[in-house]
Amino acid sequence: MNIAFEKPSLFQRVKPIFSGFDGPLLVGLVLLSIAGLVTMYSVGFDHGTRFVDHGRNMLLAGLVLFIVAQIPPQRLMTLAVPLYTIGLTLLVITAIFGLTKKGATRWLDLSVTVIQPSEILKIATPLMLAWWFQRREGQLQVPDFVVALVLLALPVALIVKQPDLGTALLVLSTGLYVMFFAGLSWRLIGPLLLAAAVAIIALVVTGDRICQPDVEWPLLRGYQKNRVCTLLDPTSDPLGKGFHIIQGMIAIGSGGIDGKGFMKGTQTHLEFIPERTTDFVFAAFAEEFGLIGCLALLAVFLFLIFRGLVIASDAPTVFTRLLAGSITLSLFTYAFVNMGMVSGILPVVGVPLPFISYGGTAMITLGLSLGMLMSIAKSRRLVQS
Numbered sequence: 001m002n003i004a005f006e007k008p009s010l011f012q013r014v015k016p017i018f019s020g021f022d023g024p025l026l027v028g029l030v031l032l033s034i035a036g037l038v039t040m041y042s043v044g045f046d047h048g049t050r051f052v053d054h055g056r057n058m059l060l061a062g063l064v065l066f067i068v069a070q071i072p073p074q075r076l077m078t079l080a081v082p083l084y085t086i087g088l089t090l091l092v093i094t095a096i097f098g099l100t101k102k103g104a105t106r107w108l109d110l111s112v113t114v115i116q117p118s119e120i121l122k123i124a125t126p127l128m129l130a131w132w133f134q135r136r137e138g139q140l141q142v143p144d145f146v147v148a149l150v151l152l153a154l155p156v157a158l159i160v161k162q163p164d165l166g167t168a169l170l171v172l173s174t175g176l177y178v179m180f181f182a183g184l185s186w187r188l189i190g191p192l193l194l195a196a197a198v199a200i201i202a203l204v205v206t207g208d209r210i211c212q213p214d215v216e217w218p219l220l221r222g223y224q225k226n227r228v229c230t231l232l233d234p235t236s237d238p239l240g241k242g243f244h245i246i247q248g249m250i251a252i253g254s255g256g257i258d259g260k261g262f263m264k265g266t267q268t269h270l271e272f273i274p275e276r277t278t279d280f281v282f283a284a285f286a287e288e289f290g291l292i293g294c295l296a297l298l299a300v301f302l303f304l305i306f307r308g309l310v311i312a313s314d315a316p317t318v319f320t321r322l323l324a325g326s327i328t329l330s331l332f333t334y335a336f337v338n339m340g341m342v343s344g345i346l347p348v349v350g351v352p353l354p355f356i357s358y359g360g361t362a363m364i365t366l367g368l369s370l371g372m373l374m375s376i377a378k379s380r381r382l383v384q385s
Contacts, residue, residue, distance in 0.1 A: 021069065022311065022377035028304040029065075029370065032355040033058055035285075035297060039356055042263045043284045044277045050358055054277075057360045061367030068371025073320045073379055076372060080131035084124040084151075090117035091158040098162075103223075106162045118167045119365050121155040123372075125171050126326040129178040134319035140183060148179055165224055166337075166349035173333045177326040181312070207232040227347040234344065247272050248283040248342045259290030277358040279350055282342045301335045301354075304328075311377045320376045327373045 037055060044050030090108060094117050099107040107114050129148050136144045152175035159168040180189070209215070211229035220228075226241050234242030234249075251267040260266070265287035267273050276284045286294050308328025315321040331354060338353040340346035352362045 020378040022307070022374060024307045025304070025311070025370075025374060025377060028300055028307060029355075031300045032304070033062075035300070036355040038262070039281060039285050039288075040277065040358060042265070042288060043268055043281060044358065045263075046269075047277055050277050053360070054358050057358075057363040058355070060360075061363045064364055064367035065371035065374060068368055069374040069378055071375055073317070073323075073372075073376055076127070076323075076375065077131055077134065077319050080124070080127040083120065084128035087117060087120035087124040088155060088158070090115075090120065091155060093117075095158060095161060104162055104164060106164050116361060118155075118159045118162070118164055118171070119361050121159065121171050122167070122174065122330075122365055123368055125152060125155055126174045126178050126323060126330070129175055129182075130319045130322040130326070133178070133182040133322055134317065137318045145179060145182075145184060148175075148182075152176070152179075163221055163224070166351050169337070169349065170330065170333060170351065174326050174330045177329045178322045181322050181325040182318075203228070204232065211236075227349070231344065231347045244274050244280065244348055245341075245344045247274065248280050249344050251283040251287040252343060255287040255290040255293075257291050259286070259288050259293055262288055264288060278352065279338070279348070279357065280342055281357045282339050282353050285356065297356075301331070305332050308373055311373060311380070314380055315376055316380060320379075324373055324376045327369045330369065 040054040041051050094108045098105040099109055106116055108117055128151055132148055156168050156172045217225045230241040234245040238246055251273050265284055267287050268276055268284040273280050273283050305328055312321050312324035315324050334354050337351040341348045352359050354366055
């Protein structure tokens with residue numbers, strides 16, 4: 001008896017590639033992308049090719065997201081150790097042979113291109129820690145968290161040494177999020193939060209004394225001390241170190257309730273806002289779209305964060321749950337730190353606003369991390385179907 005097997009059509013073969021994507025997550029990403037393009041057109045139309053380049057970077061990030069979303073979480077887990085090892089090795093090589101610009105050794109010349117290895121660790125560190133806790137599932141003890149802390153401390157220490165405090169804080173936060181979701185006891189978290197609160201209060205109270213030029217701060221470089229002191233009192237150097245913060249706050253305040261209108265921001269287009277297409281793009285956005293626009297942007301970020309946490313809670317394994325949770329809260333960290341530093345409540349550390357700020361490397365890293373989140377969501381939906 002002859003049995004004929006029907007050859008699947010091209011549509012049937014391609015359909016799995018485009019199916020299973022999380023709809024709400026895609027909607028949130030599209031909304032943020034539109035906001036980013038509109039903002040970049042306004043602030044960057046007279047800034048060379050910034051708008052075109054921003055659109056290109058978004059397309060590349062979207063392509064990266066689409067490709068990574070096709071990789072099953074089990075395969076992502078196998079990449080954790082190699083990616084972490086490569087990233088750590090590149091950081092060591094950068095410390096020895098890296099390029100130094102403006103006093104910072106953060107870049108590595110590969111002849112073909114110049115890379116910033118610390119960007120790799122934004123992805124590799126949470127991957128590695130999630131892999132570690134997956135291996136220790138069901139038998140977690142205090143020593144397991146100590147090992148995780150060492151795995152986290154190594155890249156953070158190397159990045160701080162470059163120095164690159166902004167990236168170090170982002171890598172540190174992603175690792176701590178993984179440890180938190182893995183079950184780190186509040187008895188350990190509580191004292192750390194209390195110590196941080198006491199340190200901040202002490203800093204504010206003693207700011208006038210410890211910010212004197214002849215006072216050196218341990219572990220921090222001079223420019224890092226200046227950033228913190230400028231945050232405490234921007235008016236101490238309004239035309240120098242405090243200029244960024246003051247102009248950012250002026251732009252945000254001048255936007256009022258409904259903003260000055262698209263492409264009508266005077267602080268922006270008269271070039272009073274430094275780095276208006278990168279770190280301080282939120283100030284330009286607030287000036288043109290006002291409080292209403294800022295609340296709408298915050299609503300989209302909160303929606304994305306909520307959706308990411310839902311995906312994390314539905315994830316089937318320890319690895320996917322920890323990775324999804326860390327990626328989601330890292331998005332919160334990016335947005336909170338950027339908006340905080342532009343608003344004058346946090347030091348200026350050079351953290352971009354996701355999808356809104358100009359920056360190729362940061363955009364690709366964002367596409368990679370959200371691609372992994374989509375992969376986790378996609379694998380779960382395909383299993384349920």
